[in-house]
Amino acid sequence: xxxxxxxxxxxxxxxxxxxxxxxxxxxxxxxxxxxxxxxxxxxxxxxxxxxxxxxxxxxxxxxxxxxxxxxxxxxxxxxxxxxxxxxxxxxxxxxxxxxxxxxxxxxxxxxxxxxxxxxxxxxxxxxxxxxxxxxxxxxxxxxxxxxxxxxxxxxxxxxxxxxxxxxxxxxxxxxxxxxxxxxxxxx
Numbered sequence: 001x002x003x004x005x006x007x008x009x010x011x012x013x014x015x016x017x018x019x020x021x022x023x024x025x026x027x028x029x030x031x032x033x034x035x036x037x038x039x040x041x042x043x044x045x046x047x048x049x050x051x052x053x054x055x056x057x058x059x060x061x062x063x064x065x066x067x068x069x070x071x072x073x074x075x076x077x078x079x080x081x082x083x084x085x086x087x088x089x090x091x092x093x094x095x096x097x098x099x100x101x102x103x104x105x106x107x108x109x110x111x112x113x114x115x116x117x118x119x120x121x122x123x124x125x126x127x128x129x130x131x132x133x134x135x136x137x138x139x140x141x142x143x144x145x146x147x148x149x150x151x152x153x154x155x156x157x158x159x160x161x162x163x164x165x166x167x168x169x170x171x172x173x174x175x176x177x178x179x180x181x182x183x184x185x186x187x
Contacts, residue, residue: 002114002168002183003059003098005051006121008175009044009107018046027053027072035080044109048087048102049077051111056091056098058170059113062155063096112181114168127171127178132158134182135167 018024024033024046032049039045053075060066060075077100080089087102091113102111103121110121122130128148135158136143145161148171158165169182 001059001063002112002170002181003055003057003062004110004112004170004172004179004181005054005058006111006172006174006177006179007047007051007109008177009047009109011175012047013043018043029073029076032077035077039082044104045082047109048082048104048111049080051102051109052077052080052089052091052100054172055100055111055113055170056093058172059098060093060096061153062168062170065153065155067153108174108177110177110179112170114170114181114183121177121179123176127173127180131169131171131180131182135165139165 016023024036028036028049036042036045036049050072053072056075061068074093076092078090078092080087082104085104087100087104089100091098091100098113100111100113102109108121132146132148133143135141136146139160141160147159148156149159150156156169156171158167158169167182169180171180172178
């Protein structure tokens, strides 16, 4: 399953005070909190782990066709390795284990999981349009008949002339950034 998340670091700094009382305890396990507080850049690690949890949440919601729910501690980040410009780790949800890849930019974090074959990060909000253009090109179908809709659980899908194309993808936006991840190798 595919999931992705993007965080505009400038916006999140203005929206959330991760150092306020109870913030870390509400979102992260004890091990994750220790990892954050012992890191060289705790603020970056807070948003990296949050992005990892969000990407897997989207994949899990699609995989199990779940209603929306909020329980970040159910998504446990492990084996996180941070290198200049990138991070890698594992997020566990119940018995499922997801491999995570993140790209760390000065202004944003982009995280994805799953068998992503194409991913786009944009500094504007046209990822929906670019996703549909990529699908039209890959499938050799007219772009004007493609649409993104949501099902009863709020899970997005791509339709062509009203028919669900069954293309796994994840679309994210936050602040000045948007991104998508998609598998185009569907037969």
